[in-house]
Amino acid sequence: MPEPSARILVPVGDSSTFRNTVAYAVREARRVADETGQEPTVHFVYPVRWQLVDETERSAADEVAAILDKARVWATEDLDYDDDGDLSDEDITVSIETAVVGEDRYLFSPGDFAEVLLEYARDRDLDRIIVDPEYQPGGSAPMLQPMEAELSKSGRAVEEAPVERVVERSRLPSRANVSKAVVMFGASFGFYLLLSGVVSTFNIVTGAISAGIVTAIFARISFVNSPTPRRFVMRAGRFLIYVPYLLYEIVKANFEVAYIILHPKLPIDPKMQRFRAAIWGDLSVTTLANSITLTPGTLTVDVDRDSLIIHSLTGSSRDGLSDGALERAVRFVFYGRAAARIPTPAERDAVRDGSAPPRPTEDAE
Template sequence: MSETSARILVPVGESSTFRNTAAYATREARRVASETGEEATVHFVYPVRWQLVDELERSASEEVADILDRARVWAAEDLDYDDDGEIDDDGVPVSIETAVVGEDRYLFSPSDFADVLLEYARDRDLGRIIVDPEYQPGGSAPMLQPLELELSRSDRIVEEAPVDRVVERGRFPSRSNLSKALVMFGASFSFYLLLAGVLDTFNLLTGAVSAGIVTTVFSRITFRETPKAGRLLRRTGRFILYVPYLLWEILKANIEVAYIILHPSLPIDPKIQRYRAAIWDDLSVTTLANSITLTPGTLTVDVDRDSLVIHSLTGSARDGLADGTLERAVRFIYYGRAAARIPSPRERGTVEDESVPPTPEEP
């Protein structure tokens, strides 16, 4: 593999530096081609998780198509193409391609994303991969550094685009930030009043002040995308249905743990396992982790970037986790009924035993 290549793959997703990354990739393809005579091509590739991105696959596919269309338009602008598709100047021609990969797979970890991207690169003889510094293939979880690490283990040239991150300096709040602030304020204010239990002047005033402080500090970091009213209402309705189901699971687990405690032989079989859950965004992962912890007999010990480490007290508790009952219910909240098609952790083979270091002996 040469030190550089004019055949470039760019993983794409919505980000503040996507535009500059696309410009850098097309310029690099032309520059290297002019120096080496190699055919110049840039492939903008979007790895998708149709089963997990949204409850509406049509909406998700439209968003992906829009992102890839923008990549094409920007590339044409950067390469100075005219309306007939011809280059206006004497520059080296650069072929622009777009593609969607990963529809037939369950992409969880950085290695999963790297596998589909490298497979695409090998099939099309693309020798160089340029990664957007703000690219987050796992949804909300920052994954750029481990993704680059996984990609660099191949024989491809992998680099992060040397572009500046965009800093928002708007004088007035954008519609996106206003939506986030309103949702955060409404949720915080409602929760405060629920805890207060009395709708008097004092609680209304202190609740508004508290919600205002929470909104100012946390609204921009709580939401990674603009809240949509329809989706928010659907998720709220499904969460209301989820609460009695969770309470029922907690009741059953309480009865089982009580039986174990009262049993003379104390039939426990504790074990720690790692579950790669088929959910990504922060809110859904938090809901699943807390639901598992609230259920007696299981405890979420740690949340990694693509998995949950769970301590279980009995084999039946582990069977329930492997069957994915709680995971499926949480997916229903955030992704709708279509998410029920996703196989359970047992079927996906995403349950691994965690090794526990031995207890050091007393001197």
């Protein structure tokens, strides 16, 4: 078992035990430093599941900044007091750091979260990881224990803060859980009736039972954010606009591929390329990846950290991806009209490489 370390990393997120976890981490750093003479430091790190590309994500960034600021303030307060609640006169200074990681990645699985945290820990020589027992890295998805298992593979000491969990009991379900249940039940029930092909009493009853079982099992883990009627209606409306556009792109690509097949010289130039899209979130990334695959001439092979791995048949299909029309259309569906006004992937790559200045985005409406 690794020796106790005063160099600690704490993944953070808003939870009922966040405050107590902060207190435990800073006091552990000071205790171990007092016993071993190590230089104590605690790093509070927030792994994000989105990429900050333009002003449409500023509210999420502000929320993260507020959470990290809470951690710093609480840590400073706890260092001023000893374990008995009295003012501390210990001459041990604990360094407190905060950071955001994962902005340049797609963080989906427990392994993705563990990887960015371990990279941060290796770069800063942090030997111990303390985890908030109520921390939810994947939103509402149950990913804490798998993430802890991935972190433990590194050989670092990984532990949950021994804090008392706050169990909230209520006779009435929360509005967030009700909205998740309603959307899950409606989608499952509608899909069942669609597959059955006949609206009969038997199908309605069995469909309702099946949808109820699916809702009970999956409703609370299938949504990162609680669905709202307004968001659902707006996304559904924008998706109805997106479908004809996608069909047009599919038809156009079919003609291009047919021309290549019928051409005597078969002018193909197949390549694998990494496509960095300004899209994040399971559903939006899946929509973009499947849209690319449905368009003849391009195939999404994999999602790799901060990008999609795409096989393209011709140079023109690669140019189409670089122009970013499909990416902007998916952004329009999930994030609104203002979110579609961003530089193209080619322009962003040029800025990243330092070969071109960034194109200013228009103000959000």
